[in-house]
Amino acid sequence: MHSIASYFKPDASGADPKQASFIPSLKLNDGHDIPMLAYGLGTKASKTKTTKSDDIINPTVAAIKAGYFHLDGAESYGNEEELGAAIKKSGVARERLFVTTKTSCREGVTIEEAFSASLAKLKLDYVDLYLIHSPFWAKSPQDLQRAWAEMEAIKESGRAKSIGVSNYLQEHLETTLQTARVPPAVNQIEYHPYLQHGDLVDFCRKNEIAVEAYAPLTAVTKATGGPVEPIYQVLARKYGVSEGEIALRWCLDQGIIAITTSSNELRLQTYMRNIPAFKLTPKEVDDIAKAGQGKHFRGFWGAQFSDDDRR
Template sequence: MAKLDINIPDLTLPDGNKIPLIGYGTGTAWFKTDGNSPKDQKLIDAAKLAIKTGYTHLDGAEVYNTEEELGDAIKQSGVSRDKLFVTTKVITNIQDIPGAIDTSLKKLGLDHVDLYLIHAPFFAKGDETALQQKWAQMEEVAASGKAKSIGVSNFLKPHLDAILKTAKVRPAINQIEFHPYLQHGDLVAYHKNKDIKIAAYGPLLPITKASGGPLDPLLASLAKKYAVSPGEILLRWVIDQDIVAVTTSSKEQRLSDYLRVFTFKLTPKEVEEISDAGKDHHFRGFWNHIFDKEDRA
């Protein structure tokens, strides 16, 4: 299939750096439980395919144990480093963030990442001081030039409030599970008020893990109207709220189809209709060991 001639728009972060509005993720589907296991050639090939298809925003994390594969894909792609936006995250080695970024960069074969995130706040067990200390280490990483932007992932309002009390650099972005069945109450409005951007992982969960819900008829109707798939409608719902969408696939056709989200826009009313339909149903795909079943935070 020929590469779509589509220009992926950027979202400007609070620090002035720009992040592409769609990212290719190397987590969930590719997660390796053992960091010493052999390299996953299928992931290397899939990430190279994503780059070839037009994805420039590549999302990884140390806990996925896939940074070496992502690094190999970047190297083998032949695309110059300045054309790519690379994200990784720290949690396994949260006790030593400056050491963790060095390890990640070595595995990636890079001298810096574009975005470095604290993968989750739960290690702190509600201790504000612990969160603040770790954010100070993230600021050290940014000052060293090893990460152009720094941010967090899976943080809720109390966690963000804690680090904002002492932060010298505001988190540029918070990457959270976000889709119509998990809208987190007023968390999006909170981010806008604090000028922190949002990236959404798991944006397709309403059709991949929670099909049969109240959204299905509306997604089918809108997919027919725009001549796209229900998945593309979900991605567009995210992007139309100025939120970055992170997704994945190993299939070239699907990767190409996802980029069609930049050929149409939902109307504000359609975005609202999807939001309203989604609020009637709750589904969380990740961190269920942390949250109660009906906790929509």
């Protein structure tokens, strides 16, 4: 086992967390802490006409009780009411939780209106992190800048402790930073060995914007059979963990926050137990990254990109 005795809190610079007996938190550029492993109520847990609320609430309660105090939701998932109900049902004190939701920037709806509606559905007085879900709705750079000014007003009100973005490329971040009084604290992106986004992660680090990975298990789930698979298998045997745990640890060991959407209670408990118990070496992290360059796979927002666009 690659063990490092000392422990310090990583930050948005990309510093990797040292090995500890718990999931570490990362220090954001505004001074707030964010747990580096999150439970996501993403597309798998989205509310549809046939979805029973308990099928969303109960797995979320189980995740919270397993120690997932970082909960990632969004307006577009249609399950903010269920997330709020799960928080209440869990019995865990609000101040122990880190709650994220996102705005879709729907036409004709101000971000303030969307945010107020989200808080009402969540039945919360504040969220820990509020994100613009994507930049692709914007028709001009000025649209992105106006939206960010609305986000800054929400942060100033105290109802969102931190604000950030999701699915932003470097060009969108540059546009936002041109007029921002408060820089984004987070950029949440699809991130795994087969989608490393070129220079985007380095750009975020240079600007102290924390990177948060959704779909980090893609090479184990949706894109199996690629060049990373044999490396995952070897490392899983070496550390006595699953390939999924290798995939999550790969993110953490780059100073990247990781989101899992598993609804399997036993798997969630195992992640929380096993992931703090080992750490990849720098060479193993690099080997996975280099192997991942041999395949390209994008699971989300594909309509916005050409097939060979790796940004």
